[in-house]
Amino acid sequence: MAARRLSSLLSLSYSSSSAAAATSLCSLGRLSRLQRGINSFSTSAAIDEPIKPSIQIDHTQLLINGKFVNSASGKTFPTYDPRTGEEIAHVAEGDAEDIDRAVAAARKAFDEGPWPKMTAYERSRIMLRFADLLEKHTEEVATLETWDNGKPYEQAANIEIPKVVRMFRYYAGWADKIHGLTMPADREYHVQTLHEPYGVTGLIIPWNFPLLLYSWKVGPALACGNTVVLKTSEQTPLSALYVSKLFHEAGLPPGVLNVISGFGPTAGAALCSHMNVDKLSFTGSSATGKVVLGMASSSNLKPVTLELGGKSPFIVCKDADVDKAVDLAHFALFFNQGQCCCAGSRTFVHESVYDEFVEKAKARALKRAVGDPFKKGTEQGPQIDNAQFQKILKYIRSGIEGGATLETGGEQLGSTGYYIKPTVFSNVKDDMLIATDEIFGPVQSILKFKDLDEVIQRANATSYGLAAGVFTQSLETANTLTRALRVGTVWINCYDIFDAAIPFGGFKMSGHGREKGIYGLSSYLQIKAVVSPLKNPAWL
Ligand code: NAI
Ligand code: MG
Numbered sequence: 001m002a003a004r005r006l007s008s009l010l011s012l013s014y015s016s017s018s019a020a021a022a023t024s025l026c027s028l029g030r031l032s033r034l035q036r037g038i039n040s041f042s043t044s045a046a047i048d049e050p051i052k053p054s055i056q057i058d059h060t061q062l063l064i065n066g067k068f069v070n071s072a073s074g075k076t077f078p079t080y081d082p083r084t085g086e087e088i089a090h091v092a093e094g095d096a097e098d099i100d101r102a103v104a105a106a107r108k109a110f111d112e113g114p115w116p117k118m119t120a121y122e123r124s125r126i127m128l129r130f131a132d133l134l135e136k137h138t139e140e141v142a143t144l145e146t147w148d149n150g151k152p153y154e155q156a157a158n159i160e161i162p163k164v165v166r167m168f169r170y171y172a173g174w175a176d177k178i179h180g181l182t183m184p185a186d187r188e189y190h191v192q193t194l195h196e197p198y199g200v201t202g203l204i205i206p207w208n209f210p211l212l213l214y215s216w217k218v219g220p221a222l223a224c225g226n227t228v229v230l231k232t233s234e235q236t237p238l239s240a241l242y243v244s245k246l247f248h249e250a251g252l253p254p255g256v257l258n259v260i261s262g263f264g265p266t267a268g269a270a271l272c273s274h275m276n277v278d279k280l281s282f283t284g285s286s287a288t289g290k291v292v293l294g295m296a297s298s299s300n301l302k303p304v305t306l307e308l309g310g311k312s313p314f315i316v317c318k319d320a321d322v323d324k325a326v327d328l329a330h331f332a333l334f335f336n337q338g339q340c341c342c343a344g345s346r347t348f349v350h351e352s353v354y355d356e357f358v359e360k361a362k363a364r365a366l367k368r369a370v371g372d373p374f375k376k377g378t379e380q381g382p383q384i385d386n387a388q389f390q391k392i393l394k395y396i397r398s399g400i401e402g403g404a405t406l407e408t409g410g411e412q413l414g415s416t417g418y419y420i421k422p423t424v425f426s427n428v429k430d431d432m433l434i435a436t437d438e439i440f441g442p443v444q445s446i447l448k449f450k451d452l453d454e455v456i457q458r459a460n461a462t463s464y465g466l467a468a469g470v471f472t473q474s475l476e477t478a479n480t481l482t483r484a485l486r487v488g489t490v491w492i493n494c495y496d497i498f499d500a501a502i503p504f505g506g507f508k509m510s511g512h513g514r515e516k517g518i519y520g521l522s523s524y525l526q527i528k529a530v531v532s533p534l535k536n537p538a539w540l
Helices: 018-024 028-038 096-111 120-136 138-149 153-175 210-223 238-249 264-273 286-298 322-338 351-367 386-401 452-460 475-484 517-522
Strands: 062-064 067-069 076-081 086-092 189-197 200-204 227-231 257-260 279-283 304-307 313-316 346-350 405-408 423-426 443-449 467-471 489-492 525-533
Touching (some): 086 238, 096 200, 096 264, 120 153, 138 238, 153 210, 200 264, 210 227, 264 279, 279 286, 286 304, 313 322, 322 346, 322 467, 351 405, 351 423, 351 443, 386 405
Parallel strands (some): 279 304, 313 346, 423 443, 467 489
Antiparallel strands (some): 062 257
16 A cells, blocks of 8 residues: 555644543543633534545455465455445455365464464564554554544544554564463472464454454454454454455464355355364454354353453442533444444432432533544444444434433434434433443443442342443552452543553443453463373472
8 A cells, every 4th residue: 555644634633642542531531621722623523525535445355375366256345434324345254164164274373383383582573663664654543443443533544553562562572572480389299381262263344443343353363373264244344354464564474364254154254164173252232142152062162261241330429520520421332333342331320419420421421522424523423323323323222212311412423324322311320222232332321329239239139240340549448449340440530541551341231251351361362281190300
C-alpha cells in the first residue's frame, strides 16, 4: 500500500502525541480533559456526507502458508461500511477445506519447525520487528479498522493500535523468559517441569476490537512457540489480513500464522471441530461460546479459553463525587459505541445522589459527539451492522414498554447507516431486559440502590461475571465491594484500563481462563513433568 499520509488523504490532521494520551485516556483526570475538548460536538449535529478514506484495500484473500490465496470454493463475501451499509470489498470466504489447508500448514510449521525449533530469542526479535512495522503503519491500519468497524479513527489510531503494538512487545519480552521449575521429590528422583507449546492453536475473534483481540491471542500463542490458524469475524476481516502480511515482512516463517476470513457456522465450526487443532481460544457471545465448547469436546477434547459476554455493574456509592462518577460511568458504557464485552451496562447509583446523577448523565449523553468516525472529535460512530442496530433498537423499545424512563436518545441518528443516539434510561428495574441482557449498544440503564448489601446481591444476580466498576472515596467500601463481586476485573475509580500485564477474563458465563499478562501465557502452554532416578545424590 502506498505510504501516503492519511491525514492528508482524509484532509484532517490528527494529534501525533497519541501514545501518551492513549495509555492514560482511561484515567479520570485525562478523561475529563479529553472529553472537555471534544464536547463541542453534539448529537444534534447532522451526519454529513461520509468522508472517503482513499486507501487501497490490497489484501482480501486467505493467508495460508505465507501466501494470499483464493478460497477452495472460489467464493467471496462482502464486508460493509457501517456508516452507509455499502460494500467496501469482497473477501475470500473460507470454509472447511480452507481450514484443513491452514491447519495442515500450521501443523507442518509446528512439527517440522521452524517456529518451535527457533530459539526463543529469535522468535522474540521477529515479534519486536513486527511491532515496529505495525507502529509505522498505524495510520493505514487504523483507517482499515475504522472503515470496516465504524469506530472513531482517533480512538483506533491513538488508543487501540498503540495497545496492539504494546501487546506484541510485551509478549515478545516473555518469549525467552518461559521456563519450567525443578522441584524436590520424596525419594531419590530428579524432578523438573517443561513448559511446552501446545502445537496448533485455533483462534476466533469478534468484530468489536478486531486487532486488539488479535494481539491478545496471537501475541501469547506465538511467544510460547505455537503456530496459529486465526478465524476473523465476518464483519471485520480486513485489518488482520493487512497486519499479518506485515508480520511476514518482519520475518515470520510461512505456516506459523494463517488467517481465514469466513463465517462462524462454516469456517469457525470447522476450526473448533478439527482433530488436528490442539487448543482453542474464542472471544464472542456466551451463546456461541457454548457451541464452541461443545465442538471442542465432541471432537478431540481440545482445551478452550473463552472470553464471553457481560452485564457489568458500575456502582456509584453515596460518597462519590457525582460529576466525576457521571463522566466515568458514561465512558464505561458508551466507549466503542457501547460494543464492549465489559461495558458498565448496569449503572447502580445510591439513592442519595440518584436524581442529580440521572440529570447529569442525561446532559453528558446529549453532548456526546456522534458522527462520521473519520471526523476529528467524533466520540461515537455507527453500530457495526444492521442486525446489531435492529437488536439495540428492539431493546430500547422493550425498555420503554417495560416502564423505564427514557431520559434521552432512543432512536436512530440521521437516516443513513447504523447511528444510534446515545440513550439513557432511568428508573430501571432489575428484571427488565435492558438490565439483564447484553445490549452491546449505546444504552445506559440507571438503577437505584439503598445500601451495600443490597447492591452486592443485585450486582451478582446475573449469569455473567466479567467486570465491575466501583466509584467511592472510601477504602473500606471499595474493599468490601471488591471481594464480594463475582467478576474477573474490578476497576476502582477508573474503568477499562487494559494494560498488557493486567489479566482479563470472566467468572460464571463470562468465560474460562484469562488473557493478557503472565496469566495469559499459561493457556498456551502444556506442563510436562519429567522424573528420573538419582544415584547417590549429593543432596535432595
Ligand atoms: P458471535 O459470538 O456469534 O461471533 C463471534 C465470533 O464467533 C465470530 O468470529 C463468528 O464468526 C464466530 N462464530 C459464530 N458462530 C460460530 C460457530 N458456530 N462456531 C465457531 N465460531 C463461530 O457474535 P455476533 O453474532 O457477532 O454478535 C452477537 C452478540 O454477541 C452481540 O450482540 C454481543 O452481545 C455479543 N458479542 C460479544 C462479544 C464480546 O466481546 N464478548 C464480541 C462480539 C459479540
Ligand atoms: Mg465491515
